[in-house]
Amino acid sequence: MIQATNNNSTITRTESVRVIPANDAPVNIDSKRAKRTFSHIRGENTFKRTLVITAIAMVVLVVGIMLTLVVQSVPSIKALGLSYLWGKTWDPVSNTYGAFPFLLGTLLTSFLALIISVPFSFAIAIFLGEYYPKGWFSNLLKNTVELIAAIPSVIYGFWGLFVFVPLVRSFETKLGITPYGVGIFSASVILAIMIIPYAASMGREMMRMVPSHLKEGAYALGATRSEVIRNVMIPYTRSGLFAGVLLSLGRALGETMAVTMVIGNTSLIPKSIFAPGNTMASVIANEFTEADRTVYVSALIELGLVLFLVTVVINVIGKRIIKRFSN
Amino acid sequence: MQAAVKYRIGKSTTFKTLVVLLCCLCVLPLIAILGYIIKEGITKINWQFLVNTPKPVGETGGGIANALVGSVMMVSVAAIMAIPVGILCGIYLSENQNKKLAYWSRLSIDILQGVPSIVIGIVAYFWLVKPFGGFSGLSGSIALAIMMLPIVVRSTEETLKMLPPSLKEAALALGMPYHRVVLKVILPCAIGGILSGVILSVARVVGETAPLLFTAFGNPHMSTNMLKPMQSMPLLIFNYATSPFDDWHNLAWGASLILLAWVLLLNIITKLTTRKWNIQL
Numbered sequence: 001m002i003q004a005t006n007n008n009s010t011i012t013r014t015e016s017v018r019v020i021p022a023n024d025a026p027v028n029i030d031s032k033r034a035k036r037t038f039s040h041i042r043g044e045n046t047f048k049r050t051l052v053i054t055a056i057a058m059v060v061l062v063v064g065i066m067l068t069l070v071v072q073s074v075p076s077i078k079a080l081g082l083s084y085l086w087g088k089t090w091d092p093v094s095n096t097y098g099a100f101p102f103l104l105g106t107l108l109t110s111f112l113a114l115i116i117s118v119p120f121s122f123a124i125a126i127f128l129g130e131y132y133p134k135g136w137f138s139n140l141l142k143n144t145v146e147l148i149a150a151i152p153s154v155i156y157g158f159w160g161l162f163v164f165v166p167l168v169r170s171f172e173t174k175l176g177i178t179p180y181g182v183g184i185f186s187a188s189v190i191l192a193i194m195i196i197p198y199a200a201s202m203g204r205e206m207m208r209m210v211p212s213h214l215k216e217g218a219y220a221l222g223a224t225r226s227e228v229i230r231n232v233m234i235p236y237t238r239s240g241l242f243a244g245v246l247l248s249l250g251r252a253l254g255e256t257m258a259v260t261m262v263i264g265n266t267s268l269i270p271k272s273i274f275a276p277g278n279t280m281a282s283v284i285a286n287e288f289t290e291a292d293r294t295v296y297v298s299a300l301i302e303l304g305l306v307l308f309l310v311t312v313v314i315n316v317i318g319k320r321i322i323k324r325f326s327n
Numbered sequence: 328m329q330a331a332v333k334y335r336i337g338k339s340t341t342f343k344t345l346v347v348l349l350c351c352l353c354v355l356p357l358i359a360i361l362g363y364i365i366k367e368g369i370t371k372i373n374w375q376f377l378v379n380t381p382k383p384v385g386e387t388g389g390g391i392a393n394a395l396v397g398s399v400m401m402v403s404v405a406a407i408m409a410i411p412v413g414i415l416c417g418i419y420l421s422e423n424q425n426k427k428l429a430y431w432s433r434l435s436i437d438i439l440q441g442v443p444s445i446v447i448g449i450v451a452y453f454w455l456v457k458p459f460g461g462f463s464g465l466s467g468s469i470a471l472a473i474m475m476l477p478i479v480v481r482s483t484e485e486t487l488k489m490l491p492p493s494l495k496e497a498a499l500a501l502g503m504p505y506h507r508v509v510l511k512v513i514l515p516c517a518i519g520g521i522l523s524g525v526i527l528s529v530a531r532v533v534g535e536t537a538p539l540l541f542t543a544f545g546n547p548h549m550s551t552n553m554l555k556p557m558q559s560m561p562l563l564i565f566n567y568a569t570s571p572f573d574d575w576h577n578l579a580w581g582a583s584l585i586l587l588a589w590v591l592l593l594n595i596i597t598k599l600t601t602r603k604w605n606i607q608l
Contacts, residue, residue, distance in 0.1 A: 040504035047506030051419035054412050055432040058480070061473065062435040065442065065450045072453055123349035131343065144354050150594045151360065152534020154561045155583050158568040159360050162576075193356045224335050226342035247441075254443025256537040257565060281445045281537070288449065288541055304446045315441030316434070 069305040076298035084302065090267040090283075092291070097299040099306075101269045105184065105277040106307075109259060110252040112188035112273065113195060118245060120192075121199035125241070126229060128200075129207025149197035157261030160190040165262055172274055182264035183276045190258050195248040202244030206237040206325070240325045246318035250311045256281040280307050361587070368584025371577050380549050381563075384572045391582045393549045394563040400551065401464050401543060401559055402533055405471035410525055413476050417483025417521075418509060440477040447473050448538040456542055464550070464557030467543030474535060475528040482524020486517040523600040530593035534586060536561035560586045 076084065080097055087098020124145060132138045161182075168189075169181030210233050218228045234241070264276020265286055278286075280303045291297040375390055382389030416432065423429045447470050455466035490513060498508040514521070539545075544556040545566055560582055567579035 040507075043507075044505045047509070051415055051422070052428065054416040055419040055423075055428050057412065058416055058432045058435040058439070058476070059428075061476075062438050064454075065446070068450050068453050069446070072449075120349050120353050123346045124353060126346050127350045131346065141350055141354070144357050146594065146598075147361075147591070148353075148357055150530060150590055151357075152536070152561055152586060152590060154534065154536045154564050154568075155364065155587060156360070158564055158579060158583055159363060161568060163359070163363055196353060224339035226339040227335070229342070250441050254441075254445070256443065256445040257561075261565070261569060281443055284445050284449065285537060285540055288452075289544075301449060304449045307443055308446045311441045311443055312438050315437060319437045 066308065069301060069308055073298050073302035073305050075294050076302045079295050080299065084299065085306075088269060092287070092293075092296050095293070095295065097295065099280070099299070099303055101267055102278050102280045102283050102303060103306075104269060105263070106253060106279040106281070108184050108270065108273065108277070109187045109191055109263070109279055110249060112184070113191035113252045114245065114249055116189060116192035117196045117248065118199060120196050121244070121248070122203055122241070124196070124200040125203025125207055125244075126233075129204045130229060130233065133208070145197045145200050148193065153194065153255060153258040154261075156190055156194055157258035160186060160258060160262040164190065168274075177272070177274055180264060180274065180276050182262050184263065184270050184273045187259045187263040187277075187279070188273070190262055191252050191255055194255065194258060195251050198248040198251055199241070199244035202247065202322070203237070203241050206240035206244070207233060209240075209326070210236050237325075239321050243318045243321035243325070246314050246321070250314040250318065253314070254281060254307060254311050256285050260285045280304075364580070364583050364587055367580040368587075371581030372584060376581055381547055381567075381578055382574075384574060387574060389574070389578065391560070391563060391578060391585070393546065394558040394560045394582060395585070396549065396551060397464065397543070397546070397557040398533065398559040398561075400553065401468045401471060401539075401557060402529060404465065404468040404553065405475060405532060406525070406529055408469065409472040409475035409479055409528070413479025413525075413528075414483050414514075414521060416476075417480045418487065418513075420480065420484045421487035422509075436477045436480050439473070440481075444474060444535055444537040445540075448541045451538060452541040459554075462542060462544035462556040464543050464553040464555065467539045467557060467559070468553070470538035470542050471532040471535060474532050474538060478528035478531060479521075479524055482527070483517070483521050486520025486524070487513060489520075490516055519600055519603065523597045526593055526597045526600065530590050530597065533593065534561050534590055536565050540565075560589075 076097065080087070084097060084099055085103065086100050087096070088100050089096050089098050090101055091097075124141060128138055128142060165181040165186055168183075168186050169179045172179040172181070214232050214236065215228055218232045223231065259279050260282035263278060263282055265278055265282060266276045267278055267283070268275075270277035284300050284304055288297070288300050291300055375388060377390055377395065378392050379388065379390035380393045381391065416436075420429050420433060420436075451466050451470035451473070455469055456462055459466075494516065495508055495513060498512045499505070503512070539559055539562050543559055543562065545562045546556040546558045550557055564579045564582050564586065567575035567582075570576070
């Protein structure tokens with residue numbers, strides 16, 4: 001605000017200085033003034049046009065991304081048809097392409113990650129939104145959550161590969177199953193850590209929005225704190241919490257690097273959650289530069305297209321819910 | 328009666344303990360990751376590490392100068408492309424809130440924000456790598472710029488919306504042309520929020536690997552030519568971490584620590600700017 005008033009006063013001064021001589025010598029200055037007005041109008045129009053162009057550019061960008069994906073995946077859609085999506089073998093050497101192992105891998109890792117991360121996200125949301133909105137531990141927790149979101153995914157993958165995967169391997173040896181170490185389970189846990197912040201920060205905002213008269217009413221009826229949280233706050237914020245979970249899911253589906261590094265990269269259908277597998281994003285990352293045949297490349301792009309469409313739907317729905325909630 | 332109340336209070340305490348416990352558990356992986364990266368990375372970093380290019384397998388030493396230079400160049404070029412467009416689009420969205428174009432544009436931004444980075448990599452490959460016949464740093468920059476756009480647009484729009492309308496009205500009443508009102512009055516007032524959005528977007532793309540896999544591709548030698556393949560920090564970490572050689576792993580640990588420090592520094596700067604201007608992102 002202070003800045004704003006300062007700006008205003010300087011503008012007033014310069015403008016008034018410029019206006020006064022215009023009244024003293026009408027003929028000469030009037031043409032000058034007209035010129036200035038014209039140049040202002042021209043500037044204004046150019047500026048407005050630029051704004052509109054940038055806004056259009058965003059739409060064009062998204063439409064372009066979609067069109068590119070569709071056009072490039074046409075060869076595979078033509079050659080393989082719809083059976084591509086539930087074909088069970090992916091063997092580029094013999095020219096067979098079935099995306100089912102990757103669809104399954106993506107769904108398994110994302111939903112496992114979601115199941116692991118949601119209790120933590122909600123706990124953080126409740127802790128920061130209701131129990132301790134202020135204080136040193138809340139600050140620490142808030143910063144922790146922000147840091148978790150800030151760490152690049154390749155670093156998660158690297159850490160996962162060298163620290164977490166050996167742990168899982170020794171765990172698997174104890175369980176008596178083939179000790180791969182890498183696999184769906186490792187990828188899900190790493191993913192779970194990565195997506196905690198999204199649902200958590202969304203949930204915190206939602207918890208803060210619960211009107212206090214609702215909570216106070218419940219307290220007045222003799223409810224305990226946990227009853228207030230479970231019977232008043234969570235039902236009130238349900239749609240918002242759901243949107244937060246959706247957004248995390250969107251992140252989990254598209255996450256590439258960390259998953260690629262710890263999932264094991266085999267194109268077989270995973271037999272258990274400890275078996276190695278592949279997700280749509282990781283198979284693109286691994287095979288795109290090696291793909292030599294048109295159908296091969298375009299089959300990979302079709303995976304990208306599916307990924308794109310799914311994340312678009314999830315994100316749009318999530319954003320809609322949030323918008324409705326905050327209105 | 329007494330017992331029922333005690334039971335409910337006990338349940339409430341248990342619930343609270345559970346919540347606190349889960350929150351404490353969340354801090355653990357972060358500490359584990361940061362601790363391990365710092366422990367492994369700190370011993371590898373010295374002056375030679377920063378100014379040399381990687382040595383072939385078997386030779387000790389070598390550094391990550393090419394990745395540092397590549398990352399800085401690509402991210403700067405991406406920022407130069409994305410920031411003006413993003414700010415202008417943000418201005419449009421905040422000035423024309425109810426227009427049809429604004430609706431579609433806002434929807435596009437939402438979609439863009441959710442697009443997996445690997446998909447942007449594929450698209451950049453078909454737009455820029457294939458037509459021009461080869462991987463290049465510039466195509467990587469453009470992929471990164473696409474990823475930066477939504478964050479810049481959003482932060483600009485949100486900051487501008489928070490300014491009091493009287494500010495704009497006063498300036499317009501003085502006879503200032505519209506573009507000068509925006510550029511000389513509104514933008515300077517909102518610069519804090521916009522700046523923090525820009526820094527945040529840079530922090531986000533500095534660590535991006537997936538869009539660079541098919542665009543910048545990576546380069547074991549020092550290269551400052553934007554039209555040739557270029558190395559970047561996250562690419563180097565990915566390639567060397569998945570290699571079977573210990574020397575390369577060491578390089579990757581050092582690079583991870585530097586990348587992490589870089590990202591954290593940018594985040595802290597964002598935090599300080601938002602606190603200084605009292606903005607919520």
